[in-house]
Amino acid sequence: MTALAAGALGGKRLLIFDGISGVPLARELHAAFLAEGVDAVYADAQKLDNRFFYEIRASLAKSIDKLRDGEGFSFLPRGRDSAFVRLVEATRPDILLVVGFLHRFVAPELAAALKREKNFSLILYDTDSCNFYSRRREFVFFLEKELPVYDRILSFSKVTTGYFREVLGLDTDYFPFGARDIPGEPSADPHIDVLFVGSADLRRVLLLEKIRDVVSIYGKRWDRHRPLMSPQLRERVSPQEVWGDTLHALLHDSRIILNITRGDFYAAETGLNLRIFEALSAGGFLLTDYCDELKALFQLGVELETYRSSDELADKVAYYLRHDDKRRAIAARGHERFCRDFTWRARVRDFMGKVPA
Structure with missing residues (x-):
């Protein structure tokens, strides 16, 4: 002991x-x-x-x-x-x-x-x-x-x-x-541009429409929201829950790991969910919606990135897909911080x- x-x-x-x-x-x-x-x-x-x-x-x-x-x-x-x-x-x-x-x-x-x-x-x-x-x-x-x-x-x-x-x-x-320590390292040549893992709600649909050409979506309840989704976004959905080794492999194979706080959490100005810590544990580049709780725990723009609107989300996705070195540097600092304080x-x-x- x-x-x-x-x-x-x-x-x-x-x-x-x-x-x-x-x-x-x-x-x-x-x-x-x-x-x-x-x-x-x-x-x-x-x-x-x-x-x-x-x-x-x-x-x-x-x-x-x-x-x-x-x-x-x-x-x-x-x-x-x-x-x-x-x-x-x-x-x-x-x-x-x-x-x-x-x-x-x-x-x-x-x-x-x-x-x-x-x-x-x-x-x-x-x-x-x-x-x-x-x-x-x-x-x-x-x-x-x-x-x-x-x-x-x-x-x-x-x-x-x-x-x-x-x-x-x-x-x-x-x-x-x-989060647990996720073994392995991010791929040097990821196959997924932007990964989103989570269930569907209206807020998530509206935000993901802004990046529908580059996002890959995994999660449940997306069928319920099909009438609200463009044909292009529907094609980006794999309607399955992923955990464990499958999730870890996806995190390692993604350039950007996107977190979108559920509507109820976002309305209450809270929402440091598990995905934030899993993404950092995997050594991935995390892009998540801003909240004050996040700013109190991490250095924004240094250890992870944030967005406050659908336009800012689209702009930052485009920027970090073009700038590999900056994206990887932020991911490395985020992983270092995770290993120190959030295992x-x-x-x-x-x-x-x-x-x-």
Whole structure:
């Protein structure tokens, strides 16, 4: 065990409960904790034993709630209470770290009762609250019923951190994402001019139309937006999710890695998503939309580039496709900065200074 790990967690056991296992974030975080010598256990919330006849019971509960209160919201958790209790009793954590959210799998009040009974700290790594913005009733439920059960909240968003702390009075700290070390190096002669990986929304469609002749798009939900897209842009879409080695190969084979923050995040003036850190980890040249949070963490124009409008996006894409040396220099500095401050192992060391003693 490293001296830092021993001093920060004091040999305590950490249980990571992954509420967003469709993406590898919590698994990568778990690997980083292990590499730092922390006694960490990983559990996928999706793999909890489901309640019997869950779909029928959830539908019935939803109907009853609507009759009782048309504006209210409650959620029947997918996992059996007994399954979560067994998990906690088997792992005996000193700290239970929920990644993403709890309420879709486990009732927050059950976690709070177990916390009191078993005497562990309950911490949330908020990675997804902005995705609830468009689902108002669930977002209110998350704020009112789930967040108060935590001893401490770490949020990927500085804006959300301020809201949780100043408006809701919750113990919240800002904790930006990191990424795993992506092996390999960028191609000397990339096949992809501009790579965008992500699901579709209107803002993304409108921006990508400005560079439709040079962009390659990978992601889901693009079919839903086909009526809004030009024939040329439709031809640039590969409608598939990519993760892991496939994603890493694409990042290495691209001259420009484009990030476009989802509309809900952008409206809240937040949005340092995982793609930013993955692009830097791969040694790629990152072009992303501007937000103040980004400026506070990186040297813009030095370690990565930004745009504030569709015209600026098109201009910078054209400029950096013409200037290989400048693009590669920025990419190299961005990768150096990532290796110093934003690997998951570096983020884990920061985490260990933020958990309750």
